[in-house]
Amino acid sequence: MTLVKSVVKRKRVSAKRQYHHLKFIAKVNKQRKKEGKDPLPGLRTPKPEKLAEKPKARFPCSYVRQQEKRKLRLRKTKCFSQHVRKIRSNIQPGTILILLAGPHKGKRVVFLKALKSGLLLVTGGLRHVCNYRPGPFKYNGVPLRRVDQCYVIATSTRINISEFEVPKHIDDEYFRRVDLKEHKTEAEKLFSTEIKNLNVDNILDVRLIKNFLLFQKYTVSDTRKEDQKIVDKQIRASIKSHPDSKILHAYLRSLFSLGKRDYPHKMIF
Known part of the structure; x- marks a missing residue:
């Protein structure tokens, strides 16, 4: 004899009917809760909730989480003005720099020295200006200025200014x-x-x-005018002593700019 299992048809309930059924049970359970009775189960009987056991008190595995490490200050913290300033190795006295920001951006200037604040002391280098014009006139249209090294491109061309002496009183206080x-x-x-x-x-x-x-309006002092004349005179002499002085004159006159297919990261300055 062959045993045949009786096929039991599974009762299917639509989602809409299931939703309304659960909604009705929730309404009934709300009333039963007020009366202090046990709630009715829904379509699926919920599992009994397990009570969370309290964790056993144990000795901590490490002390790092409890006591943070404290760094001892062996040295006094320096003020920002007393920090050591580092200048790029390719920026040396006499290097021709290209300005990238400010009113004189695109112009080429001569680097004189680094000041205590870390700023670069630069001046223009060439175009002669008539004597009747007032002010601390320079040659490249740039007077004595302080520039941050992040706004400067250092070129490979240099001028010999070993005999050049910058006046000692030209410092950060001078430009205040x-x-x-x-x-x-x-x-x-x-x-x-x-x-x-x-x-x-x-x-x-x-x-x-x-x-x-x-x-x-602010007017330029006489001391600045005299200092500019002294600096310009010495720079002109160092430019004239350069073997390619004529090319250098044209180079300092020209403005730096980028064309359509000029890529600065591929250029050699």
């Missing part, structure tokens, strides 16, 4: 910004007190205020 309020003459002080009492609606009074603002 002058406060115009402190350096006022008696005439300027009187003029400023009169302007406070003027009426802004009057056209004549507005013109006086504009003239006063122009009167307050």
Whole structure:
């Protein structure tokens, strides 16, 4: 005899019916909970929840997590102004640099020395300017300036400035910004007190205020003009002594720029 298993058909419930059934049971259980009765099971009987056992107190495996390591300060922390400044090896006195930022970007300048703050002291190198023009005029349109080395490309061309002497008083304090309020003459002080009492609606009074603002502009001191002349004179002599002085003149006059297919990472400066 062959035994035949009885086929039991599985009862299938649609998702919609299942959803409404569970919703109804949840509503009933809410009421039963208020009455203090046990909740009804849904389509699937939930497993009884296990109570979480409290972990046994044991000795810690390491002390690192409890006590953090403290670094002992053997030396005093230095101020930012006292940090040691490191300059790139390809930037040497007399190196021609290309400026990449600021009002003189694209121009070629001569590196003179590194200041205590880590900034580079540079000056322009060539174009002669007429004597009737005021100000600390230089040759390449760039006066004595401080530049950060991250805004500079150092070229392979150098000028011999071994005999060149930069004035000792040209340091970071030399380039400090002058406060115009402190350096006022008696005439300027009187003029400023009169302007406070003027009426802004009057056209004549507005013109006086504009003239006063122009009167307050920064003017270059005589010491800076003299220092610029001394530096320019020595640089001109060192450029003339160079074997390729004519090519160097044209090189310093030209501005640095990139074309369509110029890749700076492939260039040799």
